Amino acid sequence: MIPPRLTSTRQPLRQLQDRVATGLITAGGLGVLLAILAIGVFLVWETLPLLAMGDTLALAKLSPLAWGTLKAALAALLFAVPVALGAAIYSAMFMSPRLRSRIKPALEMMEAIPGVVVGFIAGLILAPWVERHLASALVLIVWLPLSAALAGLLWQWAQTRLRGRLSFSWAGLWLVPWLVLMVAIALWLAPWIEQQWLGGDLRQLLDQRFGVDYATRNAMIVGIAMGFAVIPSIYSLADDALADVPSSLLEGAQALGASRWQALWKVALKAAGPGVFSAVMIGAGRAVGETMIVLMASGNTALFSVSPFEGMRSMAAAIAIELPEASPGGQTYHLLILAALVLFIFTFLVNTLAEVVRQRLRRRYHQMEGTS
Amino acid sequence: MTPVSASFRRFHWLNGLWPWLCAASVALSLLMLGALLSLLLVRGLGHFWPATLEEVTLRSGDTFAGHVVREVSLPQQAGDERLYFTGNRDIEGVRWRWVAIDEITERAQPVDLIRLERSPWGDFIGRLVALEQPDQRWEGNAAWQRLTALLALPANQRQDSQLLLTTADGQTVRQPLANVVSAQAPNAMSWWQKTVAWSEGVWLFLSEGPRAANTSGGVWPAIFGTVLMVILMSVIVTPFGVLAAIYLNEIAHQGRLTHVVRVGVRNLAGVPSIVYGVFGLGVFVYGIGGSLDTWFFSDTLPSPTFGTGGLLWASLTLALLTLPVVIVATEEGLARIPDDQREGAVALGATRLEMLTRIVLPTAAPAMLTGVILAVARAAGEVAPLMLVGVAKLAPQMPLDGEFPYLHLERKFMHLGYHLFDTAFHGEDVQAAIPLVYATALLLVLIVLGLNLTAIFLRHYLRRQRGNEC
Numbered sequence: 142m143i144p145p146r147l148t149s150t151r152q153p154l155r156q157l158q159d160r161v162a163t164g165l166i167t168a169g170g171l172g173v174l175l176a177i178l179a180i181g182v183f184l185v186w187e188t189l190p191l192l193a194m195g196d197t198l199a200l201a202k203l204s205p206l207a208w209g210t211l212k213a214a215l216a217a218l219l220f221a222v223p224v225a226l227g228a229a230i231y232s233a234m235f236m237s238p239r240l241r242s243r244i245k246p247a248l249e250m251m252e253a254i255p256g257v258v259v260g261f262i263a264g265l266i267l268a269p270w271v272e273r274h275l276a277s278a279l280v281l282i283v284w285l286p287l288s289a290a291l292a293g294l295l296w297q298w299a300q301t302r303l304r305g306r307l308s309f310s311w312a313g314l315w316l317v318p319w320l321v322l323m324v325a326i327a328l329w330l331a332p333w334i335e336q337q338w339l340g341g342d343l344r345q346l347l348d349q350r351f352g353v354d355y356a357t358r359n360a361m362i363v364g365i366a367m368g369f370a371v372i373p374s375i376y377s378l379a380d381d382a383l384a385d386v387p388s389s390l391l392e393g394a395q396a397l398g399a400s401r402w403q404a405l406w407k408v409a410l411k412a413a414g415p416g417v418f419s420a421v422m423i424g425a426g427r428a429v430g431e432t433m434i435v436l437m438a439s440g441n442t443a444l445f446s447v448s449p450f451e452g453m454r455s456m457a458a459a460i461a462i463e464l465p466e467a468s469p470g471g472q473t474y475h476l477l478i479l480a481a482l483v484l485f486i487f488t489f490l491v492n493t494l495a496e497v498v499r500q501r502l503r504r505r506y507h508q509m510e511g512t513s
Numbered sequence: 514m515t516p517v518s519a520s521f522r523r524f525h526w527l528n529g530l531w532p533w534l535c536a537a538s539v540a541l542s543l544l545m546l547g548a549l550l551s552l553l554l555v556r557g558l559g560h561f562w563p564a565t566l567e568e569v570t571l572r573s574g575d576t577f578a579g580h581v582v583r584e585v586s587l588p589q590q591a592g593d594e595r596l597y598f599t600g601n602r603d604i605e606g607v608r609w610r611w612v613a614i615d616e617i618t619e620r621a622q623p624v625d626l627i628r629l630e631r632s633p634w635g636d637f638i639g640r641l642v643a644l645e646q647p648d649q650r651w652e653g654n655a656a657w658q659r660l661t662a663l664l665a666l667p668a669n670q671r672q673d674s675q676l677l678l679t680t681a682d683g684q685t686v687r688q689p690l691a692n693v694v695s696a697q698a699p700n701a702m703s704w705w706q707k708t709v710a711w712s713e714g715v716w717l718f719l720s721e722g723p724r725a726a727n728t729s730g731g732v733w734p735a736i737f738g739t740v741l742m743v744i745l746m747s748v749i750v751t752p753f754g755v756l757a758a759i760y761l762n763e764i765a766h767q768g769r770l771t772h773v774v775r776v777g778v779r780n781l782a783g784v785p786s787i788v789y790g791v792f793g794l795g796v797f798v799y800g801i802g803g804s805l806d807t808w809f810f811s812d813t814l815p816s817p818t819f820g821t822g823g824l825l826w827a828s829l830t831l832a833l834l835t836l837p838v839v840i841v842a843t844e845e846g847l848a849r850i851p852d853d854q855r856e857g858a859v860a861l862g863a864t865r866l867e868m869l870t871r872i873v874l875p876t877a878a879p880a881m882l883t884g885v886i887l888a889v890a891r892a893a894g895e896v897a898p899l900m901l902v903g904v905a906k907l908a909p910q911m912p913l914d915g916e917f918p919y920l921h922l923e924r925k926f927m928h929l930g931y932h933l934f935d936t937a938f939h940g941e942d943v944q945a946a947i948p949l950v951y952a953t954a955l956l957l958v959l960i961v962l963g964l965n966l967t968a969i970f971l972r973h974y975l976r977r978q979r980g981n982e983c
Contacts, residue, residue: 159867227535254894256896262549316539321544369549402529433897489781
C-alpha cells in the first residue's frame with residue numbers, strides 16, 4: 142500500500158525522514174535479495190574454471206557421487222512416501238478433528254529433530270542392531286503392514302460395542318500399542334522363522350547363495366533414517382492438500398453411493414493430485430540435500446551398486462568431508478563446488494515446480510468452491 | 514458426513530483394509546517418534562544414574578569387578594554374552610570385557626566396591642584399603658570418610674595424599690589423590706543418595722568441559738559456543754530479514770517480479786544447508802577473510818586470522834541460511850494486517866515511516882519473533898555448513914573471555930551438534946563415549962524442540978488474540 146505524497150510543505154523534516162527511511166528499506170531489502178542471488182552467481186562463477194581445465198575427469202569423479210545421492214534419496218522416498226501419504230490420507234479424511242489438531246503438530250515436530258541426532262541413532266544404534274538381527278528387521282518390514290490389515294479384519298468382525306469404544310477415527314492413536322505388541326511378536330518369532338525357512342543365518346545365506354555383500358551401514362539404514370526425516374515434510378503438505386479438497390466434492394461422491402474410501406481414491410486424490418505431487422517433490426528435495434544422515438548412516442564408500450545392503454557416498458556428504466581439506470583453486474575444490482551447484486539447481490527447480498503446482502491447485506479449489 | 518463404519522459394511526472387505534494401512538502409517542510415525550525420544554531420554558539421563566557394581570567370578574576362577582553394559586546373543590552358537598565395563602585401563606590395559614553368561618559362576622554386589630573417576634586413565638573400580646598421608650594413615654571406613662572429605666577440597670590442597678587400592682583380583686595399586694576427580698560407592702548408596710548423585714552428574718555434564726578425549730566430562734564449551742553463535746546469528750538475521758520482508762510487502766510494486774522474488778525466497782528455505790556452507794567457505798572465509806588478512810593481519814600471515822573458519826563466518830553463513838525463514842514468517846505477519854489499518858493511518862496524515870513504525874511493525878512484531886525463534890531452532894540443529902566454516906572438535910580458547918576485545922570473532926568454537934558427530938564417529942573409544950553422546954543428543958533435541966514449541970504456542974496464542982480483535 143502506497144500512501145500519497147504529503148501535499149503540505151510545512152513539515153519538511155517529516156517528509157525527509159520518510160524519504161530517507163523508504164530509501165534505506167529499499168536498499169536493505171534489495172541488498173538482502175542480491176545477497177541471496179549471490180549464492181547462485183558464486184557457485185556458477187567458481188565452476189567456470191572447470192570448463193577451462195577442460196578434462197573429462199570431472200564427470201568420472203562426480204558420477205559415483207551422483208549415483209549415491211540418487212540411491213540414498215530413492216531409498217528414503219521408498220520408505221517415506223507410502224508412510225507419509227498414508228498418514229496424510231488418514232489424518233485428512235478419517236481422523237477426528239480434535240485428534241488431528243494434536244497429532245499434526247506432533248508429527249511436524251519430527252521435522253525439527255536435528256539430522257545429526259537421527260544420523261547418530263541410525264549409524265551407531267540401528268545399523269549394528271540390524272546387522273545382528275537382519276532377519277528380524279526384514280520380518281518386521283513385511284509384518285507391520287500385515288498386522289495393520291489384521292487389526293482392520295479383527296475390527297470388522299468385532300462386536301459393535303467394542304467398535305464404539307475403539308472408533309476408527311481414533312485408530313491412529315490406539316493402533317500404537319497394537320503395533321508395539323506386533324513388533325514384540327515379530328521379534329519373538331523371527332529367530333524361529335530364520336531357523337525354519339532361511340537356514341539359520343540369513344546373512345550367510347545372502348552371501349553364499351546370492352553373493353550379496355552386507356555392509357553394516359547401507360542403503361536400507363539410510364532409507365529408514367532419512368525416510369524418518371522426510372516423512373513430516375511430505376505428510377504436512379499432502380495433508381494440507383487433501384484437507385483443502387472442497388467437501389462438496391466428497392459429499393457429492395458419497396451421495397452417489399461411493400464409499401468413503403472410493404470417494405477418497407477416485408475423487409479427492411484426483412483433485413488433490415498436484416498438491417500430493419508437490420509434497421513428494423519437496424520431500425525429494427530434502428532427501429537429496431540432507432547431509433549428516435547420509436554421512437553418518439551410510440558407509441561413505443563411493444560405489445556403483447544397486448544393492449540395498451551396500452553403502453554409498455552422496456554429493457552433500459562428500460562436500461562436507463572433502464571441501465575443508467581441498468586447497469582453494471584446485472581441481473577438487475572446483476569439482477566439489479560443481480557438486481554444490483548441481484544440488485542447488487536441483488533443489489531450487491524441484492521446489493519451484495512444487496510451489497507453482499501448489500499455487501495453481503489453490504486457485505483451482507477456489508474456483509470449485511466459487512461455482513458450487 | 515456419514516459415519517465411517519456405516520459405509521464400510523457394504524463393500525468388499527479387502528477394500529475396507531486400505532484405511533487401516535493409512536491409520537497404521539500415522540501410528541507407525543508416532544511410534545518411531547516416541548521410540549526415538551524415549552530412547553534418548555532413557556539412555557541420555559540413565560547414564561548419570563550410579564550403576565550397581567558387580568563382582569563376577571568366572572568358571573576359570575578369574576574374578577573381576579565392573580558394571581553391566583548390555584547383553585547380546587553369541588555369534589554362531591546358542592547363549593548370550595554380556596559386556597562389562599571394568600575400568601582400570603592402567604592396570605589391565607582394557608576397559609571392557611565380554612563374558613559368555615555360561616562362564617559366570619557367581620555374581621555378587623559387595624557394598625565396599627568403589628568407583629573412582631581419575632583424570633588420567635579414566636575410571637578405577639575396586640576396593641579402598643587405606644588412605645595415606647606422610648604422617649598419617651586411615652583404614653577401612655575411616656579412609657572412605659577421609660577420602661570424601663578430601664575430595665571436597667581443591668586439587669592442589671591434596672597433593673601429598675595417596676590411596677592404597679586393590680582390584681577385584683587382588684592386585685594392589687597406589688593412586689595419588691591429586692588425580693582423582695570423584696569417588697562413589699554405588700552399592701552402598703540409598704535411593705535418595707543415588708538421586709543426589711544423579712543430579713550432580715547432570716549438573717557436571719552441563720557445566721564442565723570435556724575430558725579424556727570427549728569420553729567423560731561435560732559439554733559446557735559446546736553449549737556456550739552454540740548459544741553465542743546463535744545469538745550473533747539472530748543479531749544479524751533479524752534486521753535484514755525484517756527489512757527485506759517490509760520491502761517486499763510494503764514498498765515494492767506488487768507485480769509479477771515481486772511474485773517471482775517471493776517464490777524464490779520461499780524456495781531458498783529448501784536449498785540444502787551444505788550449499789550455504791560452500792558459499793560461506795568460498796565467499797566469507799576465502800574471499801572476505803583472505804582479503805582482511807592481507808590488509809590488516811599481514812604480519813602473522815602464513816597462519817590465517819580471518820582467512821580460516823571462525824565464529825563470525827559461521828554466524829554469517831547461518832544468518833544467510835535462516836534468512837528465508839525470517840522473511841517468510843514476517844511477511845505472513847505483515848500480510849495478515851488488514852489494509853484499512855494502514856489506510857486509516859495514512860488518512861490521518863501519517864507518512865509511510867510513521868505508518869510503519871506505529872501501526873504495522875507493532876502489530877507484526879509477534880510474527881517476527883516467531884520467525885526469529887524458528888530461525889534459531891533451525892540454526893541450533895544445523896551441523897553440515899558449520900563443518901565448513903569454523904566449528905572445532907576441541908576449541909582451546911572460548912570465543913568470549915576477559916582479554917581485549919573480549920569477543921573474539923575469528924576464533925573457532927565448539928558446537929553441540931558437531932561435538933555429537935565428532936565424539937560418536939571419530940573418538941578413539943566410541944563404546945565409552947556413547948552414553949555421553951546420548952546425553953548430548955538429548956540436550957540438542959530438547960533445545961530445538963523447546964524452541965519450536967515456543968514458536969508454535971506463540972503463533973497459536975497470537976492468532977487467537979488477533980481473532981478476538983477482528
